[in-house]
Amino acid sequence: MRILIIEDDKEAAAYLVKAFRETGHVADHAADGLDGYAMAEAGDYDVLVVDRMLPKLDGLSLIRSLREQKVETPVLILSALGQVDDRVKGLRAGGDDYLPKPYAFSELLARVEVLSRRRASAPSSEPTVYRVADLELDRLSHRVTRSGHEIVLQPREYRLLEYLMKNANQVVTRTMLLEHVWDYHFDPQTNVIDVHVSRLRSKIDKGFDKPLIHTIRGAGYMVRVGSVEDEE
């Protein structure tokens, strides 16, 4: 995955470039809005990580200009302003996701990976049935089966599983789940999400040899076949 980081804080940028490279991605860096715009327009990047406050051209104007030029590369906005109205402004300007500073790198990585995958598969090609090993989720009939046995889920559990399966083989963080399943963006201080996932897990994985919902330590959850190395 090719990532362009547009961030004026050199130290933060160096940290991100290094971290992305360590996780096996290609990462470039632009130090101001104009450079960032030129590189984003010319280069074939999978995801742009844009700081909101940039010299020469601020983050939101940069995104707006890119969208006007029909550059549809997914953009994740990083901002020190973590407030409700700032998120709305950022998404309105054409951003695809919004992460307030400070953030954990695992959170950023998970979101960037989801964004790049979204780019790879156009919305129309989204399958009507999600399949992971013997687990199936039919998005038209809202039926969930495992090895042919129907599993009855509450509406919220269904949406939780749907989001996890849509992003199968990718890490999904707790805040991402809260955002997409409950449509809230605040930081859940207690383990509310964990309890919901463990309930879902007890319905999906109980009685089967191979668990499909895995906990990724320090990051979140992942649906996939086979074990995950750093599972708890």
Add this chain to the structure above:
Amino acid sequence: MTGLGKLFRTTAFKLSFAYLVVFTLFAFVTLGYVAWSAEKVLTDQFVSTIETEIDGLAQQYRNGGLRRLVNVVDRRSRTPGASLYLVTTELGERVAGNVGALPPGVIDRVGQFETLYNRTDETDTKPNVALVRVYLLPGGFRLLVGRDIEERIRLRDVIHRAIGYSLLFIGVLGCLGSWFIARRVLKRVDDMTDITRDIMAGDLGGRLKIAGTGDELDRLAQNLNDMLDRIGELMRGMREVSDNIAHDLKTPLTRLRNKADEALRTARTPDELKAALEATIEESDNLIRIFNALLMIARLEAGNAREALAEFDAAEAVRDVAELYEAVAEEVGVTLDVSVESGESGLPIHGSRELLGQAMANLLDNALKYGAAPDGSTQTITVSAQRVGQEARIVVADRGPGIPEEERSHVLERFVRLETARSRPGFGLGLSLAAAVARLHEGRLVLEDNAPGLRVVLILPLKEAPVPQAVLPSAA
């Protein structure tokens, strides 16, 4: 700017000056009219006197011809007075009368006019002005009857002088008055400016003087003083908050520092170092949470989040958050009893679903943390949302130890945690944030006794449902 220039620029001076100009014009017109009227009255009187004389003389002429006329004129000329008579031949030679020299040609002008003349008995003095009327008599004789109008001219002069002096007086007194008023006002404004400058320089205790006259300057001073009081209050609040922040952030920061320091000194194996690093990350995450909560409260109180407000259904938001916490409550053996009134329109509110959600999450968090019954019996937290009049009442009630009445207003402040809660995790910001959210929605947060337990009531004004459009009768 010079002192005088400053004076001339004051509103009081400009206003007084404008009034002065208007008043002067008015006085001029009034006095002018009086002068004109007086002159007219006098002139009319002269004319009628002359006409009476002429009537008399005409009678004499009709009765006794020219000779009789000459005799009468001669006799009248000798009586002292302002009346003037003259009878001349066609060539202008005097036959009778008391008028000596006349400017040439006057005697040939028939009609009424003003002219210079000299009496026969005072040929050497300078000529006077008279109003005269000249008649042509048969045989080329001319009769002139007139009246000296020097008197009238003197009166006119007196009046004109009076007008002049009056205007001068008005002008001088007006200017003095304007100057005096302007100076008085300017002095008060200057005093205010001095005091405000002192206040700006840092003396926040200073207050403007109230003259006690109840005028507009007094009202302004009063308002400014009230504003200063409010600013002082805010400053005190800010200082309190920053003291609290200093205290409550320093504690975890010190812990963070000590952990790193300890790890550096004592950790021997990579695993120990890793564990220490993880602990410091966790500690810094806590710090970030505190910062975020503080920033959010500050932003909410500054009213900055207003543009993110939109209409949403509070009932649904409450149901969502309750559902989010239901699982976690069950996990710790607490029953969440949710009763949300869901009428047709729900509970429409103009606000932020996100912020209400956050506030609800904080309240539920608190209830789960502190709402455990002392005896450890089965625990219930009640969540309800209903419409009461024009308000939505959202209640989170627990059966825990509650909050003593005297502490209730206190716990809504930032960083306040009851002694009994000190031993548990938390920052003392949850209720403050919920209260700030309530204020943003123009509502309020009330703490009540749940007998036993705590009942937190979030009261938010409902958005008026739009009046339904009248349904048009169908064409059929």
